[in-house]
Amino acid sequence: MDGNQVFILGLGLQSPWKLVGQNLDTSTKPNTLTIDVAADRGGLYPCPCCGKACPAHDFKSLTWRHLNFFQHHCFIAAQVPRTKCEEHGVRRVNVPWAREGSKFTLLFEQALLMLAREMPVKACAEYIGVRDKRIWRVIKHYVGRALLEMDLSELKAIGLDETASKRGHNYVTVFIDMNRTDKPVVFATPGKGKETVKLFKKFIEEHQGKADNILEVVCDMSPAFLAAAKEELPNANVTIDWFHVVQLFTKALDD
Template identity: 65%
Template sequence: AERGAKYPCPVCGQACSAHDFQEKTWRHWNFFQHHCYIHASVPRVKCQEHGVKRVEVPWARKGSAFTLLFEQAALALVWEMSVNAAARIIEITDKRLWRIVEHYVGKAVSPFNLSDIKPVGLDEAASKRGHNYATVFIDTEKRQEPVVFATPGKGKQPLKQFSAFLEAHEGDPANIREAVCDMSPAFLSGVAEELPNAQVTVDRFHIVQTFTKALDEVRKQESRIKPLPKHLRWGVL
């Protein structure tokens, strides 16, 4: 920069003189499979109102050690695979990649307005091998982008977290009129405690599953009393 050049204060935008310069480095997307870095001498300005502040650069977000293009590529990989797998491809630790993901997810979620949400559906799913579960909440009135909230775990705790999430985004747990879920005692008691005005609707899949299991148990009991025709199981089901 030219001697005596002025730079905008990152808080108010006022043109200020440089206080000093700091050397900064950002990881950029690979160049011919080799790590690529951007090095720059970034000015710090001395604002009369806000004190000494470092100027923001256009190629990276504030506080990040990666360029915007690197983060964009990283998020594109995370969309298609696990964070661990994506981190191995771009050769950074999974913790650093999680920080990128959490920043942009938080930025996308922060403007949510859930004041008009009334029916919700919730279910648990195995997130990986072993007893690791995630509970997902959807707005059953939305056909596009219905997912409202997701959190690790199952049972009552996710419902408590969902209730807090509603309140943090202009919603009210008392406004929820219907909760569609399975017949898990933890879900049912959690709905009663956290969504006091919600009527529970058991979804069709779990109703069919319950009848199927009961029917098969009766068939097994009858087969112990007398022989049944071959392949009867599939015919009965």
Template identity: 30%
Template sequence: MKDLNEPYSALLGLDDSWRVEDVDLDLLGNQGAIRLSHVGGGSLTCPDCEAACPAPEWTWRQLDTLQFKTELRARVPRSRCAKCGVKTIAVPWSGKHSRFTLLLEAFAVEVLQACTNLSRASCLLGLSWDAVHTIIKRAVDRGLSRRKLDDIKHVGLDEKSFGKGHNHVSVMTDSDDRRVLEVVPERTTTAADSLWKTLTQSQRSKIASVSMDMWAAFMTSADKNAPNAEIVHDKFHVAKYLGEAVDKVRRSEHRALKKEGDEPLTGSRQLWLYNAENLDEDRHARLALLQEQDLRTSRARAIKEHFRWFWDYTYAGNAKKFFDRWFGWARRSQLDPVKRVAATLKRHLAGLLSYFRHRVTNATTEGFNSRIQSIKSAARGFRNFANYRTCILFYCGKLQLNP
């Protein structure tokens, strides 16, 4: 199919050194191939030794044309000699070492960003799973090379599950810009140290706060790698610890009452864990009836709910006075799970009070939880950590991904 050089050259953005030689259509196979040729031929000579090397034909996947699977084919001029090695010219339609055109990569990035579900995106693009991951990896590499990290003031550290069992990954986020900075396997001090290598020593010296839970490995690493930063213990994790304490009290009390033939706590787990404003009318009424009984679980929940006032103070001094009163109440509660959490909070009080100087939380990281979970589910889990990391950065890194 001749006489297509001008329109296809314009569509492909070719310069004067390339021309469309032919277009082959396979109507039954629903595919086509655009054959390109270099005006100067298929081989180059080395400027030093004048050695030449014939060029093999390469193929690139292009955007579909009218629903026809489309490929570009060309012999890319190159030279080879013992002194200089192999030298290949750059082509205007594709990146280095890629077998996809820039147009296809850009479109695939848009589809993947909009779709999230990797399996469905792969089907829509007509590409294999491996091809999609190759495009994602190239996009992330581009984005990381363009990323700016100079003005980061507040970061967050958190862990996420990976695979089956008790495998975890550690995640660093930029709290202000709401983006994931890095992901590494495990949640050890060594893993956290690896996260800090994302930033230069100069950049780390400018970090004002690090939001995290009370995991010792993260605290040790932050003290070592960001000595000018204050550790801020995240209120979402504090709420989680208190909620777990309430649930332990409920389970223990439920077992004891059940032995006596009384089961008022059956099916009530969510009632005790939800904040009052998040309960619908029916659940609120049922909780009110349970609270009329002299239940240990009710006392545990009251202690948990009362601690929420801690975060409403403006000044750290007033917050500390509140904590001291709350701690005395929790310690006298005779509820062992509550007393253990209260003791933990007491040991980490400095990190709790740091909140009032920086007003930062791990809300950014917590907000990524559902996104990361959807990535795992859509990809039917990840056995390969490198692919998991790449996808998290692709969807949550706010990177400039387009070629």
């Protein structure tokens, strides 16, 4: 098996896409490997809107960052056609290795998301060698897509607490699903107090949930949280976070 076959199998290239070359540039730091991909200029391509096979109108050279090849930064470069559809006009086709509008391959974005889950985005950016703003755009895209698909119709028990997002009085209030063993975050919003619970109620009702379905709320002893839970989630029993109960007992023993 030669090098071209290795790259073809690794990228999963299928007709009409084909590998036409690769180039390792050792003059850059880090070294960069560019894999050149092309498509048959006389072929038919699916319209990105309706899927109808259409002839190519023109081609444009585009580049995507891919997973590293050993220690080398790797890029895919391709001449990407625009189809000329009778119904939808001239549209750029979608390539199989990247989502529309992204300058990263799907596999590279997957690696970014896995790293961003384990370390700060700034550290992730330094490790990968890209600007942190580009990583944030990837995170926002996939989080936004996940939110659109979120179904909270079975949500019945929540835990909530505020945390400082940075120095000073900057807070984020986080809501989690207490009935899930992995305790996933279902909602987060800037600020703290009663308004955050109102926003949470609005959010779950936009995602097939109902405030009346919430039967348990776990929170601290904040009067604002307690009052908001009673007003916005009328069927919920409130359980005080054990940390704050222990804190009360400890102070009482000290006194």
